[in-house]
Amino acid sequence: MPQQAPEPKPRKTSRRRLARHEIRLILRDRIFNGECRAGTKLIQGKLARDFGVSVGVVREALLELQAWGLVETQDNRGVTVSRWSVDRLVESYEIREVLEGLAARRCCGRMDDESYSRLRNLARQIHQASVSDDWDTSCRLDREFHHCLIQLGGNRTLLRLSDSYRFLGKMMWWGRPYADPAITLQKHLEILDEIYQNHPDAAERAAREHVAVARRKIIELAAQGEFEPHWLTS
Template identity: 35%
Template sequence: MKIEKLSFADRATDLLRAEIVQGRLAPGTRLTEIDLATQLGTGRGTVRAALAALEAEDLIVKQPYTGWAVRDISQKTLWETYTLRCALEGLAARLVAGALTTEIRDALHAAFQRLEQAEASGDGGERVAADLGFHRTLVNLAGHDSLSRQYFALSNKFEWLYRWSENHWPSRIDLASWHRPIVDAVLSGDPDAAERAIREHGESSLADDLRDFAELRRQSA
């Protein structure tokens, strides 16, 4: 049995990322190395490494000699993250559709069933988790390590925005019917159709969120 032993720095990274992604650290929050170090019971160098990693994932920003802060969320942030995700998932869908195996079909079905169950349960947290899990599963099935790496960071950022927007305008889209076209297109084995399906999916979710974001702005103005 191979046990993966994470360093303090890696654990600090995971912990801080979770804090941000799950919304416990609001956008704009300032982070100071010493505070985090004392809170985590670790040294400053360790925290520093974790912060640098999160900066590479574009979740926080650094101002030299001044401090770190959780990134702000703007309409452009939404647009950029959604379009980028669309491009990466398009590649993934294309690859998966072009190299179907029994394992892939099973994994996709499992991810989709989780969606259905989450929808049936009505549990908001599980709905989000199942949604994100479906997309992550699809990407990881592509057998493209670099893509999976890139997508890991991007999906965290996406999860952050997703949970943030769910707090501001809970949506009641039916997850199953929302994702079925993707599953169908990918399993059809047609790369073009698969890419088209995931793009339509991405574009309409972007449109929805931008609309809701604008609505939010208008109300608070």
């Protein structure tokens, strides 16, 4: 009787090793969706075991999150999820005001007909989502609008710096937009018109004022005890 060949042993499958940027995005989303709340301690050794990577890879991911302001390092406490105060948020908007003004100035002379039309359409989509009370979509499209302008400006350093505050677009207060949707649309179109007509001073002024409106509204609502920031999940 012929001898049967032994059945092949099942091959061991290993989980794909996550890259640093993937770990950074996973942790970022955990912060945004509330799984990791403000003050939560992030233990590097445990995270390394959970993700199946070295502690060094986790440390690099946390350093990038720290650059975004999402986590912070404290003496004797290690790395924790940042607590966002109104003062800290206002400070970040002051920086954003300057950088987005610079981006609008640099866009002058670079915007062609196609970009102008596409961004005007995006501005109207933001308005439509806002009047429909779809604030998650409105904020997502607003982030896209401003990111497109920064990209169009063609300054790689500015683009990199904007990454450190771009996540602020995911923060808003419960059910309270900072400006009337019609005013926001008007401001977006004004910025685009000044850029398209190659008016750098006016474009920078319009972009800075647009961000300043949000900053002043945050201060106003905080003084009234009506400001409670939280992360949007989209």
